[in-house]
Amino acid sequence: MAIDTKKCVGCGDCVVACQTENNVPHGYCRDWIVERVDGTYPSLSLEFRSERCNHCDNSPCVRCCPTGASHKAEGGIVLVTHHKCIGCGACIQSCPYDARYPHPEGYVDKCTFCIHRVEKGQKTACVDVCPTHCLHFGDLDDPNSDVSLALKDRKWKVLAPEAGTKPQLYFLT
Amino acid sequence: MNEELFVSGRDIPNIDPYLNIWHWQIPLYLFLGGLAAGILFFAGFYTVRGKADRMQATVKWAPLLAPIALVLGLGALFWDLKHELYFWQLYTTVRLDSPMSWGAWTLMVITPLSLVWVASYMKEIFPWWDWKFSFLNKFEAWVIKNRVGLAWVMMVYAVILGVYTGILLSAFNARPLWNTSILGPLFLVSGFSTGLATTILLSKDPKERKRLSQIDLIFIVIELFLITHLFMGFLAGSETAIEAANLFLGGPFTVTFWVFVVALGLIFPAVLETLELLGYHVPKWLPAVLILFGGLMFRFIMVEAGQITRYLY
Numbered sequence A: 001m002a003i004d005t006k007k008c009v010g011c012g013d014c015v016v017a018c019q020t021e022n023n024v025p026h027g028y029c030r031d032w033i034v035e036r037v038d039g040t041y042p043s044l045s046l047e048f049r050s051e052r053c054n055h056c057d058n059s060p061c062v063r064c065c066p067t068g069a070s071h072k073a074e075g076g077i078v079l080v081t082h083h084k085c086i087g088c089g090a091c092i093q094s095c096p097y098d099a100r101y102p103h104p105e106g107y108v109d110k111c112t113f114c115i116h117r118v119e120k121g122q123k124t125a126c127v128d129v130c131p132t133h134c135l136h137f138g139d140l141d142d143p144n145s146d147v148s149l150a151l152k153d154r155k156w157k158v159l160a161p162e163a164g165t166k167p168q169l170y171f172l173t
Numbered sequence B: 001m002n003e004e005l006f007v008s009g010r011d012i013p014n015i016d017p018y019l020n021i022w023h024w025q026i027p028l029y030l031f032l033g034g035l036a037a038g039i040l041f042f043a044g045f046y047t048v049r050g051k052a053d054r055m056q057a058t059v060k061w062a063p064l065l066a067p068i069a070l071v072l073g074l075g076a077l078f079w080d081l082k083h084e085l086y087f088w089q090l091y092t093t094v095r096l097d098s099p100m101s102w103g104a105w106t107l108m109v110i111t112p113l114s115l116v117w118v119a120s121y122m123k124e125i126f127p128w129w130d131w132k133f134s135f136l137n138k139f140e141a142w143v144i145k146n147r148v149g150l151a152w153v154m155m156v157y158a159v160i161l162g163v164y165t166g167i168l169l170s171a172f173n174a175r176p177l178w179n180t181s182i183l184g185p186l187f188l189v190s191g192f193s194t195g196l197a198t199t200i201l202l203s204k205d206p207k208e209r210k211r212l213s214q215i216d217l218i219f220i221v222i223e224l225f226l227i228t229h230l231f232m233g234f235l236a237g238s239e240t241a242i243e244a245a246n247l248f249l250g251g252p253f254t255v256t257f258w259v260f261v262v263a264l265g266l267i268f269p270a271v272l273e274t275l276e277l278l279g280y281h282v283p284k285w286l287p288a289v290l291i292l293f294g295g296l297m298f299r300f301i302m303v304e305a306g307q308i309t310r311y312l313y
């Protein structure tokens, strides 16, 4: 997924859409908005980021899971099989982005890239709802996918690359 | 000056503003695991060296506590799980990448092993003990005959268990305070030291206590060396590592760590043990209790502080 930080206005529609789509319990969220101000007054720069699980290529959460509940599905989406999860919290500790949370029902939950929609050929709920069209989703291996096209002629960054997890959320800057 | 303002719209309980997913259960589990590892290692060690009769408490009495500690530790781990009813999923697969999985399986081996060890000494400890069934008596006779072999296996597993209690934390790259390979040996040495302290508390034989105190002193010195090393490593590291070290060098954990863990839990008992070895009278329980207390505090602090440290982006 690519997130255009130049277009994002931090409205939080993606957060609400996700909570509704995925029945996220009250007080929790699978995606969230970060607002960052840098610089010296009066020349300040403001960046909005819609963040979620990075579906890391080298995912520590999958490696440290003792039961195999956390796994990488075909296509690279990182998922948790709820009935295999014992709620040990190891994966929560292992994520440099704190993208996971303990669901009140006991298992660990996180962004699934709306796999139930993607399988049907739809876009994720957050991408669909975003009023500024700043979210681009798709298969990075396909040069004509939305995300590949968005990355093609823009500068981008990933968050905390030094953590070594090979994150797959690209922030267009 | 360059300003930086970071506002996150997220506020999930136990995740924000910083992680607090592991509470008292995990440090207790690590403490009990290290303690049992220490007891079992030295029980095996003195058996292999043929000194079982001179080290009664080490070989026969203290191991009684090991299975109890292990079961209590497992109980604490179980308590910590948020999806307890799926506990058995741990034992449906072996995941070599996952320290949690390693630990679960190591405990599955060493707990029965320690029970067999204790069982083989039941009749010596409690003369009235009777196994009732003849096959149990036969098994006991077999174990007694093969004690040295069992001792070797136990020592190997005790080391794995001891190191594991550190690796469980150090494998988490996302938490800079934990992500150092020194944690494995540090937790091993500290665990062995708490095991020795427990045995010293149980021993009635001054000669045995003297021997154990000597070994314990060596372990304390190694521990202090490793702690120094730990901080040198952090301070020479990246910004996240320096921030982790700063939690203990002026940050909120400074007093608890240096006073309770280092001064009261390591240096003071080391001084007391030295005085005792030099012939001064020191209450025999005092250094041992301090070491146990320091070991427990150390694990509590490491688990809590580690969760605060994170990558900055």
Ligand code: SF4
Pocket (backbone or CB within 6 Å): A052, A053, A054, A055, A056, A059, A060, A061, A062, A078, A094, A095, A096, A097, A098, A099, A100, A110, A165
């Ligand atoms: S962002 Fe966190 S939860 Fe998502 S794949 Fe990476 S490590 Fe795992």
Ligand code: SF4
Pocket (backbone or CB within 6 Å): A064, A065, A066, A067, A068, A069, A070, A080, A084, A085, A086, A087, A088, A089, A090, A091, A092, A107, A108
């Ligand atoms: S909490 Fe669940 S998904 Fe996470 S590591 Fe433990 S068993 Fe795996």
